[in-house]
Amino acid sequence: MVAIDTADRTAEASIAEPSVAEPSVAERRVVDATLRCIARFGVGKTTLDDVATEAGCSRATVYRLFPGGKDRLLDAVVVHETARFADGLTDALAGTGDVEDVLVTGVGFAARHLAEHEALQFLLAYEPELILPMIAFRQMDLLLAAASELAAPHLAPHVGDGQAARAGDWLARIVVSYLVAPSAGFDLTDPESIRRLVRAHVLPGLTPFLRGEQLRVDN
Secondary structure (H helix, E strand, O other): OHHHHHHHHHHHHHHHOOOOOOOOHHHHHHHHHHHHHHHHHOOOOOOHHHHHHHHOOOHHHHHHHOOOOHHHHHHHHHHHHHHHHHHHHHHHHOOOOOHHHHHHHHHHHHHHHHHOOHHHHHHHHHOHHHHHHHHOHHHHHHHHHHHHHHHHHHHHHHHOHHHHHHHHHHHHHHHHHHHHOOOOOOOOOOHHHHHHHHHHHHHHHHHHHOOOOOOOOOO
8 A cells, every 4th residue: 555655664764864854835835735634534535636725836836846746745744744743842841850740741742742633633533554554563663763762862861871762762662552552541631640650650661770860759
């Protein structure tokens, strides 16, 4: 399937090339239009004509901006959305204090971002066959590696540069598992519920890496 192949190529590219050039205003307009179309029609039914109409440009303009057609456009959407998520996460974590605050804020941001992402939620509800390959077998390894790569720089001040990747991998495995398979015991949109999850399941795994920080405990 084209969409699954596209997801595979994009997942590998996002790890090999984590930095992407800042999109132009026209590229961003087309990407945003694509997301709105996917949120209404899904990937399978969205055409380049739909995207061009939504973006207020011609089909030829879409082809010029994204040579290769729909596959190339979908690749760009995933790369740009990953960059947008990373920027949002950095902004959310600015000014956080100890490692517990970093974890609670970061997990909460990720959960809300995914829950409010209309295109992603449409795919999960109506085209899960496009998403499931990304969270199974080798694709799960790629997903975890990408999530770990995003988390590591924010954990480095608390665990050291040498341990940031390992700590990021541990955090990614816990958080992704709860996002993919939600638990009735934890609501990842509620800060206090996230804090309970962090204290019960995340911090114990990070304790060996922490650089002398005093962990908070419930009375």
